[in-house]
Amino acid sequence: MNDDEKTKLMLPRPVRESISEMTEIVLPNDANPLNALLGGRLMHWIDLAGAMAAHRHSRAYVVTASIDHMDFLVPVRVGDFVILRSSVNRAFHTSMEVGVKAWVEYYRTEENRHISSAYLTFVAVDADGNHVAVPPVVPETEDEKRRYEDAAHRREMRRKESARRNEGRS
Numbered sequence: 001m002n003d004d005e006k007t008k009l010m011l012p013r014p015v016r017e018s019i020s021e022m023t024e025i026v027l028p029n030d031a032n033p034l035n036a037l038l039g040g041r042l043m044h045w046i047d048l049a050g051a052m053a054a055h056r057h058s059r060a061y062v063v064t065a066s067i068d069h070m071d072f073l074v075p076v077r078v079g080d081f082v083i084l085r086s087s088v089n090r091a092f093h094t095s096m097e098v099g100v101k102a103w104v105e106y107y108r109t110e111e112n113r114h115i116s117s118a119y120l121t122f123v124a125v126d127a128d129g130n131h132v133a134v135p136p137v138v139p140e141t142e143d144e145k146r147r148y149e150d151a152a153h154r155r156e157m158r159r160k161e162s163a164r165r166n167e168g169r170s
């Protein structure tokens with residue numbers, strides 16, 4: 001890659017360029033004996049949907065550094081559709097905070113319900129696993145601007161929690 005191409009890759013990018021959507025149908029292999037979606041499967045889909053937004057923003061390989069707290073709000077049954085939507089809230093130096101929201105779609109009644117949301121942090125890496133810088137995010141809508149501001153506070157809280165955990169280990 002020449003210098004012009006590298007400079008172009010680091011130009012600020014609007015949130016809309018990272019927006020990603022994924023739809024899954026819940027199959028028996030995704031469910032517990034009560035035919036309800038496994039929490040771990042939903043976490044896996046959230047990780048994938050989040051990674052798609054991070055890839056689109058950074059145009060790089062990414063690894064998941066952390067997933068914040070998650071609640072599972074309503075049970076989801078075999079045969080239901082799960083829709084996941086993700087976008088990059090803010091980019092820092094090599095890391096990005098991505099928000100993912102998941103809904104269940106009851107296609108027979110055309111009803112949607114919120115199942116879970118999560119904030120994930122991805123770190124951009126090259127093919128050798130070295131961290132690489134990512135371009136800044138440009139929030140455009142009111143919601144994007146709010147998420148952008150809140151992401152800085154959440155990063156600070158993660159750093160404090162991580163420092164507290166590390167003190168506990170030493």
Ligand SMILES: CC(C)(COP(=O)(O)OP(=O)(O)OC[C@H]1O[C@@H](n2cnc3c(N)ncnc32)[C@H](O)[C@@H]1OP(=O)(O)O)[C@@H](O)C(=O)NCCC(=O)NCCS
Nearest residue numbers: 063064065066067091092093094095096121123131158162
């Ligand atoms: C995540 C990982 C890349 C961090 O590497 P590191 O060398 O410890 O991190 P550094 O302290 O240099 O920080 C690099 C960036 O990651 C961020 N980061 C590191 N740990 C983090 C965490 N637990 N949560 C959120 N962000 C984190 C830092 O804030 C920093 O961001 P910035 O460059 O935008 O300022 C590294 O721990 C790793 O490779 N982990 C395994 C990832 C993986 O395999 N994930 C799949 C799930 S098993």
